[in-house]
Amino acid sequence: xxxxxxxxxxxxxxxxxxxxxxxxxxxxxxxxxxxxxxxxxxxxxxxxxxxxxxxxxxxxxxxxxxxxxxxxxxxxxxxxxxxxxxxxxxxxxxxxxxxxxxxxxxxxxxxxxxxxxxxxxxxxxxxxxxxxxxxxxxxxxxxxxxxxxxxxxxxxxxxxxxxxxxxxxxxxxxxxxxxxxxxxxxxxxxxxxxxxxxxxxxxxxxxxxxxxxxxxxxxxxxxxxxxxxxxxxxxxxxxxxxxxxxxxxxxxxxxxxxxxxxxxxxxxxxxxxxxxxxxxxxxxxxxxxxxxxxxxxxxxxxxxxxxxxxxxxxxxxxxxxxxxxxxxxxxxxxxx
Numbered sequence: 001x002x003x004x005x006x007x008x009x010x011x012x013x014x015x016x017x018x019x020x021x022x023x024x025x026x027x028x029x030x031x032x033x034x035x036x037x038x039x040x041x042x043x044x045x046x047x048x049x050x051x052x053x054x055x056x057x058x059x060x061x062x063x064x065x066x067x068x069x070x071x072x073x074x075x076x077x078x079x080x081x082x083x084x085x086x087x088x089x090x091x092x093x094x095x096x097x098x099x100x101x102x103x104x105x106x107x108x109x110x111x112x113x114x115x116x117x118x119x120x121x122x123x124x125x126x127x128x129x130x131x132x133x134x135x136x137x138x139x140x141x142x143x144x145x146x147x148x149x150x151x152x153x154x155x156x157x158x159x160x161x162x163x164x165x166x167x168x169x170x171x172x173x174x175x176x177x178x179x180x181x182x183x184x185x186x187x188x189x190x191x192x193x194x195x196x197x198x199x200x201x202x203x204x205x206x207x208x209x210x211x212x213x214x215x216x217x218x219x220x221x222x223x224x225x226x227x228x229x230x231x232x233x234x235x236x237x238x239x240x241x242x243x244x245x246x247x248x249x250x251x252x253x254x255x256x257x258x259x260x261x262x263x264x265x266x267x268x269x270x271x272x273x274x275x276x277x278x279x280x281x282x283x284x285x286x287x288x289x290x291x292x293x294x295x296x297x298x299x300x301x302x303x304x305x306x307x308x309x310x311x312x313x314x315x316x317x318x319x320x321x322x323x324x325x326x327x328x329x330x331x332x333x334x335x336x
Contacts, residue, residue: 008117010322011111012114012117012120013069015107015111015124016120017072017321019056019107020060020072020074022269023056024072024074025075026053027054027057028075028080029080030053033097034046034047035082036086037090042093045097045137045138049100049134075265080258081256082257084256085253087207087250087257088203088249088251089250091147091249092249094138094141095138095142095246096200097138098138101135101136102135103131105128105131108124108128109124109128111124112124112125149244151185151188152241154181176237178238182285183286184238186284186285187235187281189281190274190278190281191232191235191242191243193274194231198224199247200266200270201217201218201267202217202221202250204258204267206252206254207258209260212311216264216307217267220304230297234290261317264312268308268309272305275302278294279294279298282298
């Protein structure tokens with residue numbers, strides 16, 4: 001007896017489509033990094049990540065075909081110049097790969113939790129483990145080379161304590177309490193993510209062929225700089241150190257390794273990750289002034305992201321994601 005085929009839900013289809021686009025955009029970058037990397041240990045990390053991206057693309061392509069769904073166009077070898085000079089240092093490339101692992105853990109974990117079909121859950125459970133392996137691999141190499149930047153340490157309390165006053169939540173006027181451990185962790189994460197994104201944008205701004213895109217990327221670096229200053233001030237107010245930046249890990253090359261389309265897609269992905277991280281941070285902060293800062297940051301990044309999407313649409317680079325059927329439009333098009 002033939003087994004009944006269960007169609008993909010909207011959540012499963014959306015996750016698979018996003019995974020394909022992400023992997024196809026990642027592979028050209030990793031291929032370029034693999035060409036220019038000099039450090040043997042970092043090269044092994046890049047090769048490992050590159051191998052996983054290729055495997056994922058093959059699996060996702062077969063899955064789309066099995067479901068009779070058009071395989072997304074995504075990106076290809078045409079979007080990368082493997083002969084371009086070095087744009088980023090080996091150290092930055094290692095951090096880039098670690099960021100891929102972090103993003104994969106978040107995206108694959110969400111896809112797994114939203115999937116119902118057994119084969120899709122199995123797929124994303126496998127991808128989740130591989131994303132964790134990528135991040136674990138990069139962290140081990142970072143630690144061995146003294147490159148891993150740890151969040152600030154704080155002193156352990158002498159005893160369990162309870163909050164006695166509502167002033168714990170305040171932050172607008174008067175004396176503000178110091179940051180909680182969770183707040184510190186999220187401020188550190190958002191600082192380092194913006195530092196990473198700022199360095200990526202500096203390289204993109206140097207090499208983009210479109211003047212409009214160069215201006216857009218420069219604007220992105222200014223937004224990141226402002227966010228980093230806010231996070232740095234918050235840490236300093238609690239007598240905590242701020243993390244390092246990555247600006248010096250970008251070379252002076254002006255030869256583009258990547259197409260304008262690919263660079264803009266990566267910035268769009270960073271915008272989405274940034275908004276998601278800020279939203280998570282907002283949900284966990286317990287100081288009103290800090291919450292207000294996160295709300296403003298989300299708004300600013302959202303505006304920047306929308307402008308980037310409009311550039312993609314104008315240039316015909318915005319591949320349409322899976323959509324629900326527009327019944328109203330079908331009614332209008334019906335021949336009577």
